[in-house]
Amino acid sequence: MAKSSNKYFLFIWLILIAILLIYFTNALISGDDKTLFMPGALTDGHHQIGMACEACHQNSFDNREQIVNSCIKCHGDERKKPFDSHPKQKFTDPRNADRLQKIDALNCITCHVEHQPDITKKTGLTQPVDFCVHCHDDIADKRPSHKNMAFDSCASAGCHNYHNNRSLYTDFLIKHLDEPSNLEKAILPKREFSALLDEIVTYPHSQYPVKPLTLDDIDKPENIASTDNINNDWLQSGHSKKGCNCSSCHQQKSNDKNPSLWITKPDHNACASCHEMEVKHFKRGKHGMRLEQGLSAMMPEMARLPMTANSLNEELTCNSCHRAHKYDLVSAAVDACLGCHNDRHSLAYKKSKHFDLWQLEQADASKQGTGVSCASCHMPRISYDVSEWLSRIMVQHNQNANLVPNEKMIRSVCIECHGLEFSIDSLADKNLIEHNFNGKPSIHIQSMDLARKDHQRHLEKTKSDE
Ligand code: HEC
Ligand code: HEC
Ligand code: HEC
Ligand code: HEC
Ligand code: HEC
Ligand code: HEC
Ligand code: HEC
Ligand code: HEC
Ligand code: HEC
Ligand code: HEC
Numbered sequence: 001m002a003k004s005s006n007k008y009f010l011f012i013w014l015i016l017i018a019i020l021l022i023y024f025t026n027a028l029i030s031g032d033d034k035t036l037f038m039p040g041a042l043t044d045g046h047h048q049i050g051m052a053c054e055a056c057h058q059n060s061f062d063n064r065e066q067i068v069n070s071c072i073k074c075h076g077d078e079r080k081k082p083f084d085s086h087p088k089q090k091f092t093d094p095r096n097a098d099r100l101q102k103i104d105a106l107n108c109i110t111c112h113v114e115h116q117p118d119i120t121k122k123t124g125l126t127q128p129v130d131f132c133v134h135c136h137d138d139i140a141d142k143r144p145s146h147k148n149m150a151f152d153s154c155a156s157a158g159c160h161n162y163h164n165n166r167s168l169y170t171d172f173l174i175k176h177l178d179e180p181s182n183l184e185k186a187i188l189p190k191r192e193f194s195a196l197l198d199e200i201v202t203y204p205h206s207q208y209p210v211k212p213l214t215l216d217d218i219d220k221p222e223n224i225a226s227t228d229n230i231n232n233d234w235l236q237s238g239h240s241k242k243g244c245n246c247s248s249c250h251q252q253k254s255n256d257k258n259p260s261l262w263i264t265k266p267d268h269n270a271c272a273s274c275h276e277m278e279v280k281h282f283k284r285g286k287h288g289m290r291l292e293q294g295l296s297a298m299m300p301e302m303a304r305l306p307m308t309a310n311s312l313n314e315e316l317t318c319n320s321c322h323r324a325h326k327y328d329l330v331s332a333a334v335d336a337c338l339g340c341h342n343d344r345h346s347l348a349y350k351k352s353k354h355f356d357l358w359q360l361e362q363a364d365a366s367k368q369g370t371g372v373s374c375a376s377c378h379m380p381r382i383s384y385d386v387s388e389w390l391s392r393i394m395v396q397h398n399q400n401a402n403l404v405p406n407e408k409m410i411r412s413v414c415i416e417c418h419g420l421e422f423s424i425d426s427l428a429d430k431n432l433i434e435h436n437f438n439g440k441p442s443i444h445i446q447s448m449d450l451a452r453k454d455h456q457r458h459l460e461k462t463k464s465d466e
Contacts, residue, residue, distance in 0.1 A: 158425075
């Protein structure tokens with residue numbers, strides 16, 4: 001009896017193993033779900049592109065050098081001065097080479113291992129937070145003001161970051177000492193695309209000359225049905241006023257052999273001929289990063305952040321916020337976001353003073369640019385060099401560009417309206433962020449006080465030298 005049941009179990013085991021083998025080989029060959037071969041889940045920064053193993057691993061899983069080259073291919077622009085305080089050159093300098101023996105800072109993976117969720121912090125860091133000690137254990141001797149500070153506070157208390165310290169350098173702090181919490185001129189710069197159209201050389205001027213169009217100009221083929229709603233939305237929009245006919249989105253000229261067909265639902269590629277930078281930036285952030293890898297569009301269903309139930313199956317493209325054919329920027333800046341985002345911070349926004357200001361602006365009760373929408377912070381209006389001669393204010397469509405570390409938001413957003421000290425304190429206050437800045441910061445960061453003392457010492461010294 002015992003013998004035959006053993007045989008029976010062995011048989012079941014063999015069948016199970018065979019099924020598993022077939023399943024994994026099939027997955028490997030057909031490439032359906034390569035994530036089965038991952039040693040562990042990816043970080044919040046990369047989970048969206050998990051299927052695209054080759055984005056990091058290229059053609060081998062254990063070649064560390066290849067992985068680091070991939071990191072640099074995607075993130076290299078930011079790993080240079082002045083955006084990075086610890087760029088490569090700092091360590092290829094022979095005077096600092098000894099520090100690499102303690103911790104290999106030339107290798108991204110030293111601090112950013114993947115597939116290990118149990119040791120990964122929110123920013124993608126996989127070292128203990130006090131790792132600065134490896135290279136700065138002499139800081140108390142160099143800077144007496146730092147004497148009793150713990151190493152786990154260097155980067156966690158709003159004083160320093162490992163990479164980007166552009167809003168925290170002593171010189172920058174000194175330049176902005178003693179500013180009031182609210183600046184007198186609290187206004188965001190104006191968007192400029194429309195005004196500079198004539199000067200943008202890459203714009204398809206010859207195909208779509210800039211001039212107002214009417215309903216009679218509509219160039220859709222006859223066999224395509226449209227509605228009055230569509231035609232009128234288009235007529236009211238900036239597109240018709242600046243000469244962008246139906247064909248500019250629906251019939252991109254492919255090539256002579258392939259007369260262009262009517263595309264029923266144009267995607268982001270249809271916008272690129274006129275809005276190249278918006279498309280490029282969009283594909284660098286979490287909203288568009290899957291498209292950059294040739295994967296299907298991101299959907300709230302795949303998200304790790306809380307999303308609304310209604311949006312789960314919605315594809316994230318330009319249309320998610322802009323909706324053809326109105327292209328209304330007001331609803332894109334708040335309502336569209338709240339159609340998907342459902343976390344405490346997002347939901348708290350409508351109770352904030354910033355939202356009151358936004359509503360005043362929309363009611364024409366205050367100047368354009370005085371309101372603060374979700375987009376004012378997450379898709380700021382930044383200056384961008386179109387060419388050597390021309391720069392323009394444009395909307396940053398990568399909503400991750402100023403998110404980590406969050407002090408990046410100071411330069412691109414807050415200091416248009418607030419003093420630096422107030423901004424630093426606000427962004428260091430996790431509780432205040434959760435309540436979407438409804439209230440005053442309840443903590444105070446010392447860096448400004450230290451900078452003030454430094455500055456005074458310097459002034460006194462130059463005085464006594466005279
Ligand atoms: C965002 C970049 C990234 C993506 C995407 C990615 N990996 Fe990795 N992977 C890494 C890093 C970084 C390591 C860690 C290497 C180390 O620990 O030194 C690693 C390690 C591994 C290892 C262990 C290799 C070894 O030598 O120990 C395997 C196996 C692996 N990955 C499989 C996958 C598979 C399968 C996918 C796709 C489904 C994938 N990875 C997607 C970055 C990535
Ligand atoms: C194919 C391009 C690509 C590759 C390769 C890649 N990343 Fe990323 N990474 C992204 C994108 C896109 C994001 C999400 C947007 C953002 O945070 O900027 C991201 C996010 C991150 C974050 C998290 C930031 C946050 O918001 O939490 C870190 C840290 C990071 N990457 C480091 C690395 C390291 C280290 C490597 C190499 C192992 C690497 N990346 C490889 C594109 C890439
Ligand atoms: C010695 C540790 C260390 C090394 C080495 C390191 N990082 Fe980081 N990285 C951090 C820390 C800490 C953070 C958290 C934010 C901060 O302090 O700037 C971070 C954050 C990031 C972020 C998100 C924030 C941002 O500024 O964009 C990216 C992307 C990133 N690292 C990419 C890289 C890449 C690419 C490399 C390799 C060239 C690398 N890191 C090497 C420690 C390190
Ligand atoms: C692998 C070694 C290494 C690690 C780890 C390291 N640093 Fe540094 N850091 C340096 C070197 C080298 C310099 C330049 C020489 C100096 O000031 O000692 C420097 C300079 C700095 C500066 C001055 C920047 C400037 O451009 O003036 C700050 C601030 C700083 N580090 C903060 C940190 C913080 C915070 C951490 C931990 C999150 C950290 N460092 C981790 C090596 C390191
Ligand atoms: C700036 C780009 C743009 C212009 C200009 C434009 N469209 Fe569209 N149109 C779109 C996009 C994007 C969609 C797909 C919307 C979606 O996915 O829901 C679309 C969808 C449509 C649809 C299908 C609607 C449906 O719900 O199935 C019709 C019909 C249409 N457009 C007609 C026109 C006509 C007629 C014109 C000119 C009067 C025009 N479009 C001008 C971008 C444009
Ligand atoms: C043929 C060129 C062209 C194409 C293709 C095009 N646009 Fe535009 N777009 C323009 C011009 C010109 C303006 C400026 C209109 C104005 O003066 O208000 C504009 C303005 C906009 C605005 C701002 C609206 C406003 O009221 O200021 C949005 C949003 C926009 N486009 C989105 C898109 C999207 C999404 C697509 C792709 C589906 C697209 N555009 C395709 C030329 C184009
Ligand atoms: C997450 C929502 C969102 C997505 C997705 C999005 N946009 Fe926008 N877009 C906005 C908001 C909000 C504004 C206006 C911001 C402002 O007024 O400061 C805007 C502004 C614009 C403008 C006007 C820019 C200017 O300088 O006048 C253009 C053009 C535009 N978007 C094109 C696109 C294109 C093309 C895509 C797809 C690649 C896209 N948008 C995807 C929210 C979005
Ligand atoms: C169609 C749904 C949708 C719309 C509309 C939308 N988002 Fe998102 N958003 C997402 C998804 C999905 C993610 C990725 C979340 C993840 O990977 O966990 C995301 C990511 C983000 C992130 C990065 C969060 C992080 O931790 O890295 C920010 C910031 C953000 N969205 C802000 C906005 C803002 C501001 C708007 C409006 C201007 C907006 N979103 C509109 C779905 C949407
Ligand atoms: C005054 C600026 C400001 C406004 C307005 C604002 N945010 Fe944020 N948002 C931030 C900051 C700062 C962070 C936190 C970054 C950090 O430290 O993790 C953040 C984080 C987020 C995140 C990532 C949350 C997470 O847990 O990783 C999302 C998503 C987001 N915001 C969406 C929105 C939406 C949607 C709105 C409007 C309804 C909005 N935000 C309004 C500044 C702002
Ligand atoms: C376009 C201007 C503008 C921008 C940009 C802006 N704010 Fe504000 N903010 C204001 C104004 C005006 C008030 C209201 C002051 C008052 O009524 O007391 C305010 C109020 C606040 C408050 C206090 C709210 C309360 O309930 O008392 C905080 C905290 C705050 N902002 C933080 C920030 C941070 C952090 C940023 C950058 C991420 C930022 N703000 C960006 C204009 C702005």
